[in-house]
Amino acid sequence: MNYKGIPFGPPRASQFAPEVDALFLFELAISAFAVLGIFMTIVYFAIRYRRRSEDEVPPKTGQHYAIEAIWSIVPFSLMLVMFFWGAGLYSKMKRPAPYAVEIHVIGKQWMWKFEHTDGIREINQLHIPINQPVKLIMASQDVIHDFFVPAFRVKQDIVPGSYVTEWFIPTRTGEFRFFCSQYCGTDHSRMAGSVIVMEPSDYQAWHAGVLPSEPPAAAGQKLFTTYGCIACHGQRAPTLAGLYNSRVQLQDGSVVVADENYLRRSILDPTNQIVAGFPPIMPSYRGQLSEEQLFQLISYIKSLQPVANVSGKELTEPSTRPAPADQPSIIPNFPPAESPYPIVPPQRHQGEPPNPFGGK
Amino acid sequence: MTTVPYIPAPPREKTLDYLNHDYRLSSWLLTRDHKRIAILFMISITIMFFVGGIAATLIRLSLLSPDSWLLRSETYNKMFTIHGVIMVWFFLIPSVPNVLGNFFLPIMIGARDLAFPRLNLASWYLYMIGAVFTLMALILGGVDTGWTFYTPYSSSFSNTHVVMVVVGVFIAGFSTIMTAMNFIVTTHTMRCPGMTWFRLPLFVWGIYATSLIQILATPILAITLALLGVERIWRIGIFDPSVGGDPVLFQHMFWFYSHPAVYIMILPGMAVESELITCFSRKHPFGYVFIAFSSLAIAMLSFLVWAHHMFVAGMSIYAGMTFSLLSMMVAVPSAIKVFNWTATLYKGSVSLQTPMLYALGFIGLFTMGGLTGVMLATLAIDVHVHDTYFIIAHFHYIMVGGMVMAYLGGIHYWWPKMTGRMYNEWWGKLSAIIIFIGFNLTFFPQYILGYLGMPRRYHYYPPEFQFWNVLSSAGASILAVGYVLPLVYLLLSLRYGKRVGPNPWRATGLEWKTSSPPPEHNFEEIPVVTHEPYAYYLELPEMKEETQDE
Numbered sequence: 001m002n003y004k005g006i007p008f009g010p011p012r013a014s015q016f017a018p019e020v021d022a023l024f025l026f027e028l029a030i031s032a033f034a035v036l037g038i039f040m041t042i043v044y045f046a047i048r049y050r051r052r053s054e055d056e057v058p059p060k061t062g063q064h065y066a067i068e069a070i071w072s073i074v075p076f077s078l079m080l081v082m083f084f085w086g087a088g089l090y091s092k093m094k095r096p097a098p099y100a101v102e103i104h105v106i107g108k109q110w111m112w113k114f115e116h117t118d119g120i121r122e123i124n125q126l127h128i129p130i131n132q133p134v135k136l137i138m139a140s141q142d143v144i145h146d147f148f149v150p151a152f153r154v155k156q157d158i159v160p161g162s163y164v165t166e167w168f169i170p171t172r173t174g175e176f177r178f179f180c181s182q183y184c185g186t187d188h189s190r191m192a193g194s195v196i197v198m199e200p201s202d203y204q205a206w207h208a209g210v211l212p213s214e215p216p217a218a219a220g221q222k223l224f225t226t227y228g229c230i231a232c233h234g235q236r237a238p239t240l241a242g243l244y245n246s247r248v249q250l251q252d253g254s255v256v257v258a259d260e261n262y263l264r265r266s267i268l269d270p271t272n273q274i275v276a277g278f279p280p281i282m283p284s285y286r287g288q289l290s291e292e293q294l295f296q297l298i299s300y301i302k303s304l305q306p307v308a309n310v311s312g313k314e315l316t317e318p319s320t321r322p323a324p325a326d327q328p329s330i331i332p333n334f335p336p337a338e339s340p341y342p343i344v345p346p347q348r349h350q351g352e353p354p355n356p357f358g359g360k
Numbered sequence: 361m362t363t364v365p366y367i368p369a370p371p372r373e374k375t376l377d378y379l380n381h382d383y384r385l386s387s388w389l390l391t392r393d394h395k396r397i398a399i400l401f402m403i404s405i406t407i408m409f410f411v412g413g414i415a416a417t418l419i420r421l422s423l424l425s426p427d428s429w430l431l432r433s434e435t436y437n438k439m440f441t442i443h444g445v446i447m448v449w450f451f452l453i454p455s456v457p458n459v460l461g462n463f464f465l466p467i468m469i470g471a472r473d474l475a476f477p478r479l480n481l482a483s484w485y486l487y488m489i490g491a492v493f494t495l496m497a498l499i500l501g502g503v504d505t506g507w508t509f510y511t512p513y514s515s516s517f518s519n520t521h522v523v524m525v526v527v528g529v530f531i532a533g534f535s536t537i538m539t540a541m542n543f544i545v546t547t548h549t550m551r552c553p554g555m556t557w558f559r560l561p562l563f564v565w566g567i568y569a570t571s572l573i574q575i576l577a578t579p580i581l582a583i584t585l586a587l588l589g590v591e592r593i594w595r596i597g598i599f600d601p602s603v604g605g606d607p608v609l610f611q612h613m614f615w616f617y618s619h620p621a622v623y624i625m626i627l628p629g630m631a632v633e634s635e636l637i638t639c640f641s642r643k644h645p646f647g648y649v650f651i652a653f654s655s656l657a658i659a660m661l662s663f664l665v666w667a668h669h670m671f672v673a674g675m676s677i678y679a680g681m682t683f684s685l686l687s688m689m690v691a692v693p694s695a696i697k698v699f700n701w702t703a704t705l706y707k708g709s710v711s712l713q714t715p716m717l718y719a720l721g722f723i724g725l726f727t728m729g730g731l732t733g734v735m736l737a738t739l740a741i742d743v744h745v746h747d748t749y750f751i752i753a754h755f756h757y758i759m760v761g762g763m764v765m766a767y768l769g770g771i772h773y774w775w776p777k778m779t780g781r782m783y784n785e786w787w788g789k790l791s792a793i794i795i796f797i798g799f800n801l802t803f804f805p806q807y808i809l810g811y812l813g814m815p816r817r818y819h820y821y822p823p824e825f826q827f828w829n830v831l832s833s834a835g836a837s838i839l840a841v842g843y844v845l846p847l848v849y850l851l852l853s854l855r856y857g858k859r860v861g862p863n864p865w866r867a868t869g870l871e872w873k874t875s876s877p878p879p880e881h882n883f884e885e886i887p888v889v890t891h892e893p894y895a896y897y898l899e900l901p902e903m904k905e906e907t908q909d910e
Contacts, residue, residue: 006827010813016740024741024811031731038702038727042720045705046712049641054866056709060644060897068650071699072692079688079734086738087681093743094677109517143513144607146672146747150813153744157673159608160512161601164674177822181747181815183506185513186433189818 013172013197014152016093021153023085030078093154096167100133104216104299106291107138107145107158107180110187115295119212124193126178128170129203135167137260141291146182149195157182163260170197220300223293227285237282238275244302249276263298377780377877392477393880398463399778400484405451405459406847408491412446413843415439419819420802420836423829428819436819437504438520442494444507449529450491452759453621455767456628457574458483458539461567463778465543467871468561470552470889472881475545483538490532497521497528506817508618511599511610515591523592526585533578533585536624540574543567552870554889561869561893562638562651566631569655570624573662577620584613608673615666623662626726626758627655629766630697633722636769637701639867640716641708644894647700654693661690671742680739687737694730698723713865714788718769721796725761729754732807750810753803761799768795768846775850776864780877781857787849795842801835868894 002008012018049058103126104115114122128134138147140160147166148155156166180191198206224230233240238248243258251274256262265272267289270282289297378395388396418439422430431439466474474480497503503525505514514522547560547568560568587598588610597603599610638645645651667675667683675683701723710716732754735741745751776782805828814825821829863872874883891898 007812007824008808009811020740020744023738024735024744027731027735027738027741031728031735034731035724035727038698039724041702042705042723045702045708046710046720049705049708049710051642051709051711056642057896057899058642058707058709061646061703061707063647063649067703068647068696068700072696075695076689076692079691082734082738083681083685083688086740086742087684088740090671090680090684090739090743091677093740143517144510148747148813148815150744155672155743155746159601159674161607162674177813179813179815179818183437183510183513183817185517186437186504188437189428189433189815189820 010150010153011172011174011176012151013174013176014149014154014168014170016089016153016168017151017171019089019092023082023089026085027082093167096135096165097133097169100135100167101128102135102137103128104295105136105138105147105158106141106295107147107184107191108141108291109143109185110180110191112147112178112180112191112193113292115216115292116212117215117217117299119215119218120207120210121213126193126195127203127206128195128197129200130170130173130197133167133169135165137295138164138166139291139295143184144182145180145184145191147178148181149176149178151176152195155181163264170195173197173199173202216296216299217303218300219293220296220298220303223289223297224300227288227297229297232282236278238278240301241304243304248273250274251276260298260302263301264294267294267297375875376879377875378880379779379877381880390481392473392481394462394466394474394477394480395778395878395882397480397484398459401454401458401462401487404484404488404491405454408446408450409843411495412443412451413840415443415446417836417840419443420833422819423821424833426821426823426826426829431819433819434504435502437506437817438498438502440817441503441506442498445494445503445525445529447759448507448621448625449532450487450494452625452763453536454487454539455763456632456770457543457567457570457624458487458535460563460632460767460770460774461543461570461628462539464774464871465564465567466546466550467874467878467882468564468869469547469550469555470870470883470887471546471550472883472886474542475550476542479538480542483535483542486531486535486538490528490530490535493528493531494525497524500524508614509585509588509610510614511588511591511605511607512601515588515598516600516602523589526589530582530585533582536574537578540571540578543571544575547571552886552889556889558649558652559889559892560652562634562645562648562655563631565652566627566634566655569659570627570631572656573620573624573627573659576663577617577624580613581617581621584610584617587613608670608675611670611673612667615669616663619666619669620659620662622755622758623658625763627658629722629726629763630655632766632770632773633697633701633719635869636715636719636766636773637704638894638896639773639865640713640719641705641710642866642896643704643708644892644896645700646703646706647696648892648894650696651700654696657693658690661686661693665690668737668742671739672746684737684739684742688734691730691734691737694726698727698730712789714783714785714792715769715773717789717792717796718765718772721792722762722765722769725757725765725796725799729757729761732757744813745810747816748810749806749814749816752816753806753810756803756806761803765795765799768792771846771850773865774871775853776860777871777876777878779854779857780859781853782860782864783853783857784849787845791842791845791849794838794845798835798838798840798842802832802839803835805829805832805835868896868900 012021102117106113112124114126136147138156138158140158142160144160145158146155147158152168152170154166154168156164158164175194175196177192177194180188184191246258247255248258249255256273262273268284268286270284271280274280378393388400391397418431419436422428422436428436462480466472500521503520503522505518505522509526547564590596591598591600591605595603597605599605599607601607634645634651665683665687667679668687671680736745736751736754772783772788809825809828812825814821860876862875870887873887
């Protein structure tokens with residue numbers, strides 16, 4: 001939305017953008033109407049009832065309860081419309097599509113690191129194909145950062161100490177800026193970069209030209225051995241196969257869903273949430289693992305599929321589904337019939353409160 | 361209506377008032393007179409306003425170019441931090457309550473002083489100690505956390521003078537608490553005979569509501585800042601996750617104070633507004649009770665909306681929805697006020713003198729700030745514009761367009777009462793118009809910048825944003841002229857201004873019944889109130905009095 005080179009609105013490049021703009025224009029129209037109405041009323045009154053002589057004394061106007069009620073109830077009703085519209089859209093923003101491609105994001109003073117599930121790593125640039133839902137799983141290594149893509153109308157603070165997510169479907173090709181929008185220190189205003197949305201064929205070409213590092217799940221498998229996790233898990237400690245996104249019974253009787261944040265807490269702060277029936281013997285790995293390593297370990301745990309026969313040794317085996325390393329190139333037949341990324345689709349859990357606004 | 365024959369004023373004798381009964385420095389520094397303390401506050405906050413203004417000037421100059429031609433990153437970050445800290449805690453919060461409230465609240469309710477005159481003086485000294493700490497941090501090298509002091513950056517990463525500034529703000533907070541307590545006790549116990557609650561001027565209602573928030577919210581700021589200091593100095597894990605704390609806890613605590621603090625800053629502006637609109641349209645306010653109770657409603661709701669600053673900080677969506685709805689509800693009493701002020705003009709006798717220009721400007725700018733606030737309370741829009749220049753524009757429309765306009769309007773309105781002299785009306789009108797135009801030129805482009813996606817606290821920015829930034833900086837230079845002009849002509853009026861009688865505006869209210877400037881104890885004899893406030897329609901004799909020439 002430019003006029004003679006002067007920008008008036010950001011590009012609309014995600015499925016949220018037209019929806020957010022529609023709501024914004026609705027509120028803008030109401031606001032403009034209100035401001036102009038009040039402005040013109042003031043100008044009219046100031047002229048019509050201008051002081052004509054210094055001794056002029058106007059009569060009193062009494063209390064008008066009907067008028068007071070009207071100008072309380074009308075704004076309130078309009079605001080209810082805005083609230084429900086805005087909240088409905090917000091809840092869509094907070095519920096990623098199943099099968100969205102997961103990309104891991106680490107924010108640190110003052111750069112962005114991206115890691116695709118197939119091992120491709122990028123810094124301050126993110127390449128994605130058009131029309132493919134993307135879910136960013138983000139962590140901060142130091143202070144609070146915020147991943148903000150104006151063209152996609154998405155923004156999320158990355159509070160250190162846990163994972164947060166943000167999702168969108170890019171709907172236009174091109175290069176779109178992203179910013180860190182939570183103040184994070186000296187070079188805050190240089191902590192920016194761009195998302196490059198490409199046609200599938202261009203994406204394939206780009207992808208073929210990049211040398212991927214080891215996929216995070218494979219790297220995580222090595223860490224699982226190096227850090228000795230393999231010694232206990234499945235025997236004295238709870239099984240990890242099929243753990244991701246399952247419901248875990250804790251010692252205090254509560255039940256939690258084993259999402260990324262649960263896995264993260266269990267590695268860094270194992271005595272916090274103890275699984276029912278196991279002694280709290282696991283040491284904390286706080287300070288021993290970097291954010292990348294933590295993410296690799298969790299990727300590995302996520303790749304472990306449930307096995308039918310639960311017994312000690314089988315549990316640490318990778319799933320029957322091939323690990324990402326065994327899938328050398330996912331791109332040639334893009335878009336594939338099946339999601340190319342070895343991601344278990346998030347499942348809807350029993351007991352999760354229903355969305356009051358009718359989303360999924 | 362009978363005509364009163366013009367009687368020439370008798371030759372002026374030197375009468376003793378609060379200004380000239382004693383000229384010694386100690387009579388100012390040890391004064392217990394609420395009027396002199398108000399003047400002390402006025403001088404102090406004016407100095408702080410211009411210090412904060414210099415920081416703002418450097419920010420806008422730097423943003424002329426996308427490559428930060430003027431300031432290094434460290435310096436720029438320190439500039440916006442000091443601008444925020446000084447303007448919020450050392451100008452906006454004390455502006456109307458501690459200057460105009462201190463001066464006029466006792467007079468308007470017919471009291472000879474505040475309930476605790478010594479506490480009032482102590483409040484000024486605490487403010488000064490807080491200001492000294494803050495300015496000392498600035499001189500020693502500054503602080504770069506932003507006025508919000510978000511953890512863990514402030515507690516573990518910043519290597520600037522965080523603790524010193526936090527101590528300064530902590531101390532200044534107690535100044536606020538003392539003044540608020542003084543106002544509440546005074547309003548309850550020292551009203552003159554006949555001054556019932558519903559005969560209180562709306563200014564007193566507004567200041568009273570503000571004082572309630574100040575007393576309830578400011579201690580939370582003190583606790584939050586103390587915990588921040590504890591974590592920073594002794595590394596006790598409270599907010600930093602690397603030592604076991606929770607950064608979002610800080611945001612909850614900070615905004616649990618700072619959101620009510622927004623209303624601490626705007627409610628007194630609304631209080632002044634009600635006085636100006638009624639005086640310059642010579643009308644009883646359209647809905648006195650509605651304006652009075654909407655102040656209390658805003659004060660109450662202000663405590664229930666803090667988390668709308670955190671919609672993108674990782675709260676649950678149900679918390680987000682709750683706070684979104686509650687935040688929109690605050691807009692209802694604000695809208696009631698705007699409509700009632702506008703309706704007060706209806707069938708009035710509207711005179712567009714300087715204070716009225718500020719008052720009408722206030723209505724327009726506050727309305728725009730309020731409506732963009734509703735947009736920000738709408739969850740899906742907030743996700744896009746949060747932490748961008750849209751927010752900057754929004755709160756400057758409320759804080760500067762609202763509060764500073766109201767403060768300047770109030771200063772002009774009561775200037776003849778405080779000093780006994782009238783300023784130059786032509787210059788007054790001119791600078792009111794300059795401020796209005798300069799303000800809109802400065803901050804309206806920032807709404808567009810924000811929607812385009814320019815994050816706040818950025819001094820390197822994409823070149824496509826330059827057009828709007830240059831426009832904003834150009835507006836800021838006009839705004840700066842508008843702020844310097846009143847300083848000049850108001851000071852000149854102390855020497856050359858026309859002397860005025862007790863009631864130059866022919867207004868109602870007890871402050872216009874005593875001489876200008878008022879005597880040391882406000883009234884020759886304690887007045888007795890026999891009618892409701894703003895009773896212009898009664899055509900009382902004291903409202904006939906015109907400005908007297910020297």
